[in-house]
Amino acid sequence: MPTFNLKVNNEKHTVEADADTPLLWVLRDKINLVGTKFGCGIGQCGACTVHVDGNATRSCLLKISQAEGANITTIEGLSEYGDHPVQQAWKEVDVPQCGYCQAGQIMTASAFLKTNPSPSQTEIRDAMHGNICRCAAYNSIEEAVKVASEKLS
Amino acid sequence: MAPSKKMTFSRRSFLKSSALASGGMIIGFNLFNACKPEAKLPVDLSALNYNDFNAFIKISEEGKVTIFSPNPEIGQGVKTSMPMIIAEELDVLWEDVYVVQAPLDTKNYTRQVAGGSQSIRFGWEPLRQTGATAKQMLVNAAAARWGVDASECSAKNGVITNAKGDKLGYGDVVLEAAGLEVPEDVTLKDPKDFTIIGQGKGNVDIDKIITGKPLYGLDYKEEGMLYATVLRPPAFGQILESFDDSEARALPGVVDVITIGEKVRAYNDSGKNSWTMPMSGTDKVVVIGKTTWDAMKGKKAIKAVWKTETALESSEIHDKVLLDLLEGNKFNTRRQDGNVKQAFANADKVLERVYESPFLPHNCMEPMNFFANVSPEKVRLVGPVQTPEAAAQVVADLLERDLEDVSIDMTRMGGGFGRRLYGDFVYEAAEISNAIQKPIKLVSSREDDMTMGVYRPSSKYKISASIKSGKITGYHLKEASINGNMYGLIPNFFPAGAIENYQVDTANYKSNITTGAWRAPYTNFLASAEQSFFDELAEELGVDRVQMHMDLLDNVKNNPDANIEYSPERLQGVLQLAIEKSNWGKTEVGVFQGLSVYYCHNTHVAEVADITMEDGVPSVKRVTCAVDCGIVVNPFGAMNQIKGGVLDGIGHAMYADFGFVDGVPKSNNFDSYQMIRMGQTPQVDVHFIESDIDPTGLGEPTLPPIGAAVANAIYAATGNRINKQPLINNLEPKEKVLG
Ligand code: FES
Numbered sequence: 001m002p003t004f005n006l007k008v009n010n011e012k013h014t015v016e017a018d019a020d021t022p023l024l025w026v027l028r029d030k031i032n033l034v035g036t037k038f039g040c041g042i043g044q045c046g047a048c049t050v051h052v053d054g055n056a057t058r059s060c061l062l063k064i065s066q067a068e069g070a071n072i073t074t075i076e077g078l079s080e081y082g083d084h085p086v087q088q089a090w091k092e093v094d095v096p097q098c099g100y101c102q103a104g105q106i107m108t109a110s111a112f113l114k115t116n117p118s119p120s121q122t123e124i125r126d127a128m129h130g131n132i133c134r135c136a137a138y139n140s141i142e143e144a145v146k147v148a149s150e151k152l153s
Numbered sequence: 154m155a156p157s158k159k160m161t162f163s164r165r166s167f168l169k170s171s172a173l174a175s176g177g178m179i180i181g182f183n184l185f186n187a188c189k190p191e192a193k194l195p196v197d198l199s200a201l202n203y204n205d206f207n208a209f210i211k212i213s214e215e216g217k218v219t220i221f222s223p224n225p226e227i228g229q230g231v232k233t234s235m236p237m238i239i240a241e242e243l244d245v246l247w248e249d250v251y252v253v254q255a256p257l258d259t260k261n262y263t264r265q266v267a268g269g270s271q272s273i274r275f276g277w278e279p280l281r282q283t284g285a286t287a288k289q290m291l292v293n294a295a296a297a298r299w300g301v302d303a304s305e306c307s308a309k310n311g312v313i314t315n316a317k318g319d320k321l322g323y324g325d326v327v328l329e330a331a332g333l334e335v336p337e338d339v340t341l342k343d344p345k346d347f348t349i350i351g352q353g354k355g356n357v358d359i360d361k362i363i364t365g366k367p368l369y370g371l372d373y374k375e376e377g378m379l380y381a382t383v384l385r386p387p388a389f390g391q392i393l394e395s396f397d398d399s400e401a402r403a404l405p406g407v408v409d410v411i412t413i414g415e416k417v418r419a420y421n422d423s424g425k426n427s428w429t430m431p432m433s434g435t436d437k438v439v440v441i442g443k444t445t446w447d448a449m450k451g452k453k454a455i456k457a458v459w460k461t462e463t464a465l466e467s468s469e470i471h472d473k474v475l476l477d478l479l480e481g482n483k484f485n486t487r488r489q490d491g492n493v494k495q496a497f498a499n500a501d502k503v504l505e506r507v508y509e510s511p512f513l514p515h516n517c518m519e520p521m522n523f524f525a526n527v528s529p530e531k532v533r534l535v536g537p538v539q540t541p542e543a544a545a546q547v548v549a550d551l552l553e554r555d556l557e558d559v560s561i562d563m564t565r566m567g568g569g570f571g572r573r574l575y576g577d578f579v580y581e582a583a584e585i586s587n588a589i590q591k592p593i594k595l596v597s598s599r600e601d602d603m604t605m606g607v608y609r610p611s612s613k614y615k616i617s618a619s620i621k622s623g624k625i626t627g628y629h630l631k632e633a634s635i636n637g638n639m640y641g642l643i644p645n646f647f648p649a650g651a652i653e654n655y656q657v658d659t660a661n662y663k664s665n666i667t668t669g670a671w672r673a674p675y676t677n678f679l680a681s682a683e684q685s686f687f688d689e690l691a692e693e694l695g696v697d698r699v700q701m702h703m704d705l706l707d708n709v710k711n712n713p714d715a716n717i718e719y720s721p722e723r724l725q726g727v728l729q730l731a732i733e734k735s736n737w738g739k740t741e742v743g744v745f746q747g748l749s750v751y752y753c754h755n756t757h758v759a760e761v762a763d764i765t766m767e768d769g770v771p772s773v774k775r776v777t778c779a780v781d782c783g784i785v786v787n788p789f790g791a792m793n794q795i796k797g798g799v800l801d802g803i804g805h806a807m808y809a810d811f812g813f814v815d816g817v818p819k820s821n822n823f824d825s826y827q828m829i830r831m832g833q834t835p836q837v838d839v840h841f842i843e844s845d846i847d848p849t850g851l852g853e854p855t856l857p858p859i860g861a862a863v864a865n866a867i868y869a870a871t872g873n874r875i876n877k878q879p880l881i882n883n884l885e886p887k888e889k890v891l892g
């Protein structure tokens with residue numbers, strides 16, 4: 001089996017895996033970072049969203065061979081003390097229901113707010129449209145993105 | 154001081170306290186014994202065993218309080234709200250309370266099940282009793298130390314004060330308190346004095362959720378654990394004939410390939426059964442891999458040959474069969490008041506409509522999974538299941554082990570919606586680990602999850618009403634569904650009692666497709682059907698739909714009926730509140746409203762949907778939701794549940810299209826099955842009826858009515874009645890039939 005060098009949350013990892021292994025499963029099963037969630041495996045739900053060089057990326061679709069050399073950030077590495085403005089907003093609004101989708105929602109929102117720190121409501125709704133929340137906590141997610149944007153601007 | 158409630162409970166069987174070796178005291182109590190005897194459960198829980206205790210409170214010598222929350226957390230917030238109730242009566246600062254999920258312990262817990270929105274309803278009184286009893290014991294201990302009468306002491310925020318103003322913390326007296334007799338009656342707070350209940354308290358797991366800490370079943374790991382994927386027949390009605398695993402075995406990450414099914418067959422053949430066991434025990438191929446991906450890849454490499462054993466059913470056939478059933482005479486009568494037949498014979502007019510709904514998968518965000526480690530010594534199970542007690546019993550029977558050998562630890566669940574009431578994935582995991590005697594985690598892909606369902610059954614309703622001299626004289630509801638749907642007490646929901654001649658009949662078609670409870674079982678589509686019908690009925694009568702409901706509910710008030718489940722006053726209350734808050738009838742140009750009012754799961758709800766039409770497609774802009782759930786324990790959690798229920802209801806009523814072609818599910822992932830997304834969601838405005846009545850659940854009751862509110866709004870906008878879900882697929886006009 002080939003080996004790959006990954007940089008995740010500013011730490012280097014050498015991982016042995018098939019070249020076609022999605023980054024999602026490398027993170028979860030090999031590097032023990034289980035905050036990134038599996039929801040669909042086909043890029044439809046956003047539960048597996050991580051940042052690859054700062055861009056929100058579906059880790060279920062990214063093969064490990066494509067992830068070498070990139071700066072990967074997962075929910076565990078978004079902030080040192082869990083106090084990224086988006087995380088704070090999520091806590092203030094008490095967003096989660098079952099909570100399973102929320103890591104993906106937070107990663108999508110944080111990458112989005114970096115490019116657009118004071119978005120309109122429509123822009124928020126468009127940006128978050130790719131992330132499914134089965135519990136339908138959408139009103140709270142929308143509000144929390146707004147709250148986070150106020151913290152950032 | 155406000156008047157308080159004095160309660161006497163048979164405490165001997167219900168509460169027990171003792172000192173802890175590690176310091177501090179522990180109080181255990183029995184939830185189920187303390188539950189009201191007339192309590193009705195929405196699912197058959199008779200298979201479950203109830204033993205001694207339920208929840209525990211631990212108070213340390215430092216005064217810190219740990220509450221072991223007994224009920225599985227599926228996102229409905231009980232891990233926060235149940236401890237809030239205890240903390241309220243115990244009178245401690247919420248900040249000093251630490252909540253942990255208790256493991257399954259059939260000796261120490263009861264009704265450890267999440268389902269039917271019942272956790273809070275059943276827990277309310279006993280949780281308060283427990284907190285109040287603990288507080289009284291601490292006060293008694295302090296009074297004894299001071300040599301004063303307990304009635305001269307009071308406690309607040311974890312501190313006991315006597316008449317002289319001396320103070321002792323709870324932690325200072327726990328050791329003495331633990332040795333005291335459990336008081337027979339205690340005083341409960343007046344709801345006006347609540348300081349924790351009614352205050353929004355955030356999710357107790359919030360920090361772990363937002364930082365991605367392991368919490369869910371899929372996150373659970375143990376040293377040496379392998380991953381198992383299961384290849385099941387692609388179609389309902391098919392079984393395994395043969396398979397070739399040579400390619401799979403050649404993969405470096407594949408450890409083993411086995412088959413399972415034998416244990417379940419033996420279990421079924423032995424005459425044992427559990428409602429949590431939906432499967433028949435057909436052979437399945439299991440691939441064991443070193444990682445999830447290895448196991449998933451291995452499964453794809455299996456070449457299996459399937460053969461047809463029973464009918465391969467299609468939704469098209471189901472549609473026909475159910476419509477035939479509605480026209481036939483194979484009904485069970487569930488309730489009969491007066492004489493519907495005669496009312497219809499004497500009517501000036503009869504309105505008759507058919508309403509249709511598809512099967513639905515649950516699609517929990519976290520796909521089904523479970524950890525099992527079966528060894529000669531014990532059977533360890535860890536994961537997300539809504540019915541851990543039943544699951545432990547079935548696994549013991551399945552593997553022919555003593556129940557004492559079986560332990561289940563519960564993880565947080567990435568959604569339940571009824572799917573995790575069934576333990577099929579637990580039983581598969583146990584059988585796999587038993588076969589290889591190694592720790593494994595059963596994992597499902599989304600495709601597995603959507604196609605191994607225990608689906609909401611497809612149902613159709615035919616509703617007829619007779620009109621005589623401008624009055625509704627008769628109401629006849631007929632249900633035809635796959636494998637049966639309607640539950641015993643539902644015929645007593647509104648409009649039972651409001652119409653003199655009233656009848657509910659059900660018929661079903663036995664299918665090999667597994668069906669079961671889905672969020673708000675039985676009513677999730679019934680409410681849409683009935684409340685769409687009433688909208689049309691009001692129009693037919695030429696009366697205002699709000700007034701029609703008020704009048705029908707007045708009928709019930711004037712002729713009380715002991716056999717109804719709802720309160721006409723409370724239903725009128727939510728209706729009026731929703732009308733007021735939604736600006737009913739006073740919308741801007743281009744905005745259309747629909748109303749729906751419904752009672753289910755012990756909670757009364759009225760909803761108004763505001764929609765606009767964009768290029769002929771309805772878009773829900775706002776929902777006003779009025780709720781009477783008694784006392785609101787945790788407004789944060791309540792809001793989440795209510796809004797989630799409404800949006801989930803809109804999503805499924807509008808978009809959810811599921812069914813079968815020759816036994817094969819039509820969709821298997823989110824590319825072919827539409828889930829509601831943010832861009833399709835309205836703002837939900839929630840309004841509570843202020844109440845000091847005991848609380849009822851919120852996980853389900855706001856979902857059923859919304860389908861009708863949206864359909865009625867679409868009618869207001871387009872003049873088209875859509876009686877078939879998903880609404881979006883059926884936007885074309887329907888012919889009006891009036892008999
Ligand atoms: S798991 Fe990657 S998008 Fe759903």
Ligand code: FES
Nearest residue numbers: 098099133134135
């Ligand atoms: S909170 Fe449950 S899926 Fe989003």
